[in-house]
Amino acid sequence: MSEPTLLVADDHPLFRTAVLHVLRERLPQFRTLEAASAATLGTALQEHPEVELVLLDLSMPGARGFSALLHVRGEYPELPVVIISSNDHPRVIRRAQQFGAVGFIPKSAPAEAMGAAIEAVLAGDSWFPPMAAERSEADAELAARLAQLTPQQFRVLLYLADGLLNKQIAAEMGLAENTVKVHVTAVLRKLACHSRTQAAVLVKGLETEDAASA
Incomplete structure (x- = not known):
């Protein structure tokens, strides 16, 4: 039986390493995978059906804003996606929610908050920062x-x-x-x-x- 797996999709190697460290510390029972572009994200999801959560940056090569989120949601509707982005404008957070993300973690969030957010999502909850933007x-x-x-x-x-x-x-x-x-x-x-x-x-x-x- 395949190990439950978390996939980190981000084109910044240093940030990817930091997220992987948080995951291995907080969730050692999960295996981790990495993707650095929309294309490698798609390949990883095809080859690893055991992925249980995707942590997705908004600005990777091959992606246009929310296109990678919508593509994953369309192809794998049962797979939860959490956006991790440095652009934490309230409207960006609200749009991520409307386009099907189950969570949004600002890249500025401390490791403790990031770990808590991921654990909440894996438990079936959603996790978003407080938002001032209205639904569009x-x-x-x-x-x-x-x-x-x-x-x-x-x-x-x-x-x-x-x-x-x-x-x-x-x-x-x-x-x-x-x-x-x-x-x-x-x-x-x-x-x-x-x-x-x-x-x-x-x-x-x-x-x-x-x-x-x-």
């Missing part, structure tokens, strides 16, 4: 629209937002160009977008207000 109906609507997409359609959407042509998306995903065309049509229909540009603007809405500091 626009974010709720965006999350609902994106939830209609299959995981593969969501990947197609992100490639669309990067300006890739169908032929390029097909090469990236290992699909036939006709298959990509079908996916693009479905994505635009489900999102009620009339053009690829509209879809790209919608994806831009996933970015944090200050993506560089997230």
Whole structure:
């Protein structure tokens, strides 16, 4: 039987090491894995179904704001995700909650608070700092629209937002160009977008207000 596992997805090696230290001190019964990009996160989740919690940074290579969170939630709806970010603006925290995270830990949090938050989430609770930001109906609507997409359609959407042509998306995903065309049509229909540009603007809405500091 595979050991229960925690996955830390963050592109900063020093911070990753600090989180892993907290996990090994507080939760020695769990094995730990690391990922430094959206791509390696996806691979790790495919190869390790025993992962019980993902600790996810918002600004990794290959991710656009909340896109990695939405992708994990879409592909593994039972897997809890906790955001760990240096951007702890109240609206960022509120959006993380609305897009399906079960917790949000500011990177400035002391090790003791970080450990307590992770233990609370593993026990089935959620953990968020106090928030002043109001729930956003626009974010709720965006999350609902994106939830209609299959995981593969969501990947197609992100490639669309990067300006890739169908032929390029097909090469990236290992699909036939006709298959990509079908996916693009479905994505635009489900999102009620009339053009690829509209879809790209919608994806831009996933970015944090200050993506560089997230």
